[in-house]
Amino acid sequence: MVMPMPFSTEDLSIYYGEFQAIKNISMGFPAASVTALIGPSGCGKSTFLRSLNRMNDEIAGSRSTGHIWMDGIDLTASGTDVIKLRQRIGMVWQRPNPFYKSIYENIAFGPRYYGIKNRKQLDEIVETSLRRAALWDEVKDRLKESALALSGGQQQRLCIARALSVNPQILLLDEPASALDPVSTGKIEELITELKKDLRIVIVTHNMQQAARVSDYTAYFYLGTLVEHGETDQIFTNPEKNSTQEYIMGRFG
Amino acid sequence: MTTQTQILRSKARKRAKTADKVATVVIIVFALSIVAILLGLIGFIMFRGLGHISWHFLTSNPQTIREGGGIGPPLFNSLYLLVLTMIITIPLGLGGGIYMSEYAKPGKITSFIRLVVEVLSSFPSIVIGLFGLLVFVNTFELGFSLLAGALALTIFNLPLMVRITEQAFAGVPREQKEAGLALGLSKWKIITSIMLPVAIPSLVTGTILAAGRVFGEAAALLFTSGMTTPPLNFSDWNPLHPRSPLNPLRPAETLATHIWKVNSEGLAPDAIQIAAGASAVLVIMVLLFNLFARWGGRTLYRYMTASKRMN
Amino acid sequence: MEHSKVTPREAQRRRLPLEKHRIEDWIGRIYTSVCVVFLIATIVSIVYFVTSKGVATFAVNGVGIMDFLFGTRWAPDASPPAFGAMPAIAGSFLVTLLAALIASPLSIAAALFMTEIVPTFGKRILQPAIELLSGIPSVVYGFIGLTLIVPFLRDHVGGQGIGVGAGALVLSIMILPTITSVAADALANLQRGQREASYALGATRWQTIYRVVLPTVLPALLTGIVLGMARAFGEALAVQMVIGNAPFIPTSLLESASTLTSIITLGMGNTAMNSIQNNALWSMALVLMLMTFVFIMIIRLLERRNRI
C-alpha cells in the first residue's frame, strides 16, 4: 500500500440527494505547485474544490464517500474538526467577498480570532499579508476605510490577503479572476505564481489561457468524472483523450 | 355576413374599451378614496389635537377634575415601557430569529416553530392581556406594573422580532458566511461578528417599526400595566425607589391607555381636548417612528457599506 | 522585524484556548435554542391557561357548552343567570364580515392601482400612506369613531349612530392596510410574462386584470382578506367604543350589538376572579383563541393552494 500524497483525494464521491455530482475521483496535489481544474459548466469542478475544505457540508442534503488525505489524516472522517481543518485551507471565490469592515479588520480578524491580541503583532500580520497579496502600497494609507470602498480587483486581492493572514498550507481559488478586468486579472495571476512558492494552490478556471499560464498541473473534469490529469504542458499540447483535446481547442477557438 | 361579424366584433371591442375605462376609473376612485381617508384621519386628528399641544401639555401631570392637565407621565411611561419591552424582546427575538435562519433544519420541528410564531403573532391583543393579567399580574404577583406590561408586550413583539431577525439574516450575502467558514471561524463567531453587522440596518428598521406598534397598544396594557400612575418624583432615578419614574414595579398608564381613560372616565372639563391632544401626540410619535426607522436603516446601511472611516 | 517571525500558526499553537470554537458554537446553539424553547413555552402556557380558565365555566360551574355557544340570552347577573354567548359570537362574525366586505374592494383596488395602473405614484404616495394607516393606534381609531363616525351616522343615516354599522366602518379602516399590503405583494410578484402575453393578444387592461391577473393571485388576495378578518375579529377597544355593547343579536345595522372582545373588556375588571361571571368571560377568550387557530388554518390552506 502506497502512502497517500500529503494532500490528495481517494475515491471521492459527492452526492446531492440522489444525484452524484462527483464520481470516484482520486488525485493528488503536489506541494509548491498550482493545479488547475478545468471543464465545462456543471462538470463538478467547483463542487470538487469546495469539498476539499468541506464547504459542501453547508449545503443541505449533500454527503460524500471516499477520503481526503492531508498529512496522513482523513478529512472526511466523522470525528474531524472541520473548523480547525479550514483554518489550514484558505479559500477565495469568484466574487470578492470582503467583510463589511475596514481593510485592517478584514485582515486582522482571523489572526485575532486565533488568539493574537498584541496590536503590534497584528499590525505586522496585516502588513505582511497585504504585501504578499501585492495590495500594501495601494491601501497602506487608508487601512481604516471600509473594504467595500475598494475596486473589484483590490477587493479580490484583499480577500487573498485575508486568506493568507492565517498562514494556510493550501489555497483554494474558485475562478478568482473571472469577475475582474484584464489588468486586475494580470495582477492576480502574477500573485498566484508568486504565492505557489510557499503553498499548494488549487484553482478552478474557465479561462484556458489562464490555466496554461499559471498552473503546473491541469485536471479536466466532465460530468463529475476526472477525465484526464497531468502536467499542464502535456495536457495542453498533447492530451491523451479526445474529449480533453476538443474541450481545450473549443475554448481556445 | 362578414359585415355583421365585423360590426359585432367592433361592438365587442367598444364594450371592452368602455369596461376598461369604467374599471380604471373605479380603481382610481377607490385608491384615491384611501388616500382621502388617510388624509382625512390625520387631518382630523391634527386639527383637533395640535392646538392643544404645548410644552406645558407635554410635561405636566394629568388632572383629575381641573382643567389644564398634561400628559407628561403617560408620555414618559410609554417611552419607558418601550425600552423595557425592547430590553426583554430583542435578545429573545434575536436568538429565535437566528435559530430559524441559521440552525433550523427543514423538517417537522422547524415548521412547527414557524406555526408557533405565526399563531403567536395573530393572537388578539386582548387574549394576551388576559393571559398577562392571570400570569404576570396575579400568579407572579407583579401587580399592575410596568414589568407586567412589558412582559405582555414582549409576547406581542417576540414573533415580529423573530421574523425580522430571520429575514435580516437571510438577507446577508451567502459569500459573507462562506468567507467566515473558510477562515476557520466557528459558526457562532460568524453569526455574531460577520453576519450581524451586515444584518444590522434591516434589523434596526424592523425593530423600530415593531417598537412603534408597542407604542399604540392599549388593550393588553389595560389588564397588565394598569390605568394609573403613582405620583412620580422626577429627580429620583433609582429604579428601586417606589416613586422613581424608573421603578419597573409601579403601575403606569401609557399614552394609549390614557386616551382610553380620559375618553371614558374623564372628569376634567377639557377631557375631550386632552384626548384629542394626546391622540395627536400619539400619531405624531408613530409617524416619527416610521420616518426614523427608514432614515436610520438607510443611514446605517450607507455607513456600513461606503463610509470613509470605520473600525 | 523580530515580530514577523511569530507566525499566526505558532501563535495559535501557543495560545489558542482549548477548543475555543467548540465552546462558542455550544453557547450559540444553547442560547438560540433557549429562545426558541421560550417561544414555544409561551404559546403552550397561553393555550394552557386560557383553556383551563375557559373550560372552568363548563367543568366547574356546570354551564352547558351548547347553552354557552348557542344560547341567545346573556344575563350573567340575573337570577338565575344565563350565559348564552351567541349574541357576542354573532356580533363578532357580523362586524368582521361587514368590515371585510367594505375593505376588500377598496384594498384590492388600491393594490391594483399601485401595481397595474400607476406604479410610480402608487409606490411613492399610496404605499407610505397605507403603512401609516396601519401605524395609527386602535384607541385613536376608537376616538375617531366616537367623535366622527357615530355623530355622522346619527345625523345622516338615522338610528343611534352607535351600532354594528359604526363598528364595521371603524374596523374596515383598520384592516385596509393589512389586505392592501398582502394584495400588493402578490400582484408585484406575479410574473410579467403572463400579463404581457395578454396585452399582446389585444386585451384591454381591465380584461387582463380581470381574466389573467386576478384569477392567478386569488388565493393570495383571499389570504390577505382572512388576515384582515383575523385582525378585525380580535380587535377590542375601537369596537367596544362604537358598537353599543347590547347583548343581543342585532336585527339592523344601526342597532347596538356586542362582540366577544367588547363583552370581555367591559366585564373583566368588574367581576371577581374565579366567579362564574368571570369564568364565562374566559370562555369567550377561549372562543377568540380558537377562532385565531381557525383563521390560521384557513390561511395555511390558501397558501398551500397558492403554491401549486
Place this chain on the structure above:
Amino acid sequence: MFKKLPIMLFTLTMILVLAACGSGNSGSTTTGSTTTGTDASGEAAATSTDSGSILAVGSTALQPLVDQVAQKFMADSKYANISVQVQGGGSGTGLTQVSEGQATIGNSDVFAAEKLDADKAAELVDHQVAVVAMAAVANKDANVKGLTKQQLVDIFTGKVTNWKDVGGADQKIVIINRPSSSGTRATFEKYALGQKTEDPAGSIQQDSSGTVKKLIAETPGAIGYLALSYLDDSVAELSYDGVEPTVENVEAGKYPVWAYEHMYTKGEPDASTKAFLDYMLSDDVQKSDVTQLGYIPISGMQVQRDAEGKVTQK
C-alpha cells in the same frame, strides 16, 4: 408530565427574568404586613417611625379620590415612611386581589358579598369611605323633569318606549345602560328600580361615565344614569319620585339612589393601613377632597344602610 414541561420551563424563565430585575421588588410589592408595632389604636399610633407600603386596587370610580388622598397622605411628614400605591382595574379585580392577599386594600363600588363567595367575603373588613349618588339623566330634548320609580322601571324594562308616555316629547327612548357587571348599574337597579333588569334589544351599554354622558348629551331621546359628580348642563338630570338628586337630599335620606364606596381589607388592617384609612375618614379629607371630587362625605350622612339595603337613621 410531558404536557406540563413547557409551562414549567416558561415559569422558570419568567422567574429568571424577574430575578434579574430584582431586588427592588421588596420595596413596592410587600404589602403592609411589614409594619412595626401591632398596637394600632388609631392615628396616634401611626407616628413618623411607622413604615410600610400599601397597595390599593380596584374600582375605577373610587380611584381618583384614593389617588388624590394618597398623594396628600404621603406628602404629610407624619406619614413620611408609608407609601401608598393606587391602581384601577375594577371592583372585581380589587376584591379578588385583596381577598387573595395581593393587595392591601380592595376598592369597591359594591358590597363584597355581591361579587365574592360568601366565605371569602366574610374574611374582608369593610371600610366605607364615601357615598356616591346617582341620578337618572336624559337628553335635554326629551323634555322631562322627573320620573317616578314605576316610570323608570317601565322604561328600563322596555315597556315604555316613547317619551310622550311619561309626559315628555314625542320621541323614541334610547337607553344608555351599563354592562350588567357594573357597580353603578347594580346600585341603580337596586335602589332606583328595585329590581334587576335585562336590557331591551337595541339598548346601548357603556362602562364609562364619560362616554355615557357624551352619548346622552348627543343622542336624541337618550336616557341613562350618572354619578352626581358627572352632571353638568349638557344633560338633564331627573328627579326621582319628585325628589331632586342633590347632596342634601341624599344626606337626609330622602333620595335613595346612592351607594357606599368601600375600601376592603383582609382581616383588620395593620397600623399603617389603618393610619391611611383613618386619614381617609378625617374631616380634613372628607370635607375637602371628597366633596371636591363629587362624592358625598360619609360623615354627613344622616342615615346608614347595610348590605341588605335596610336603611336606618344614624
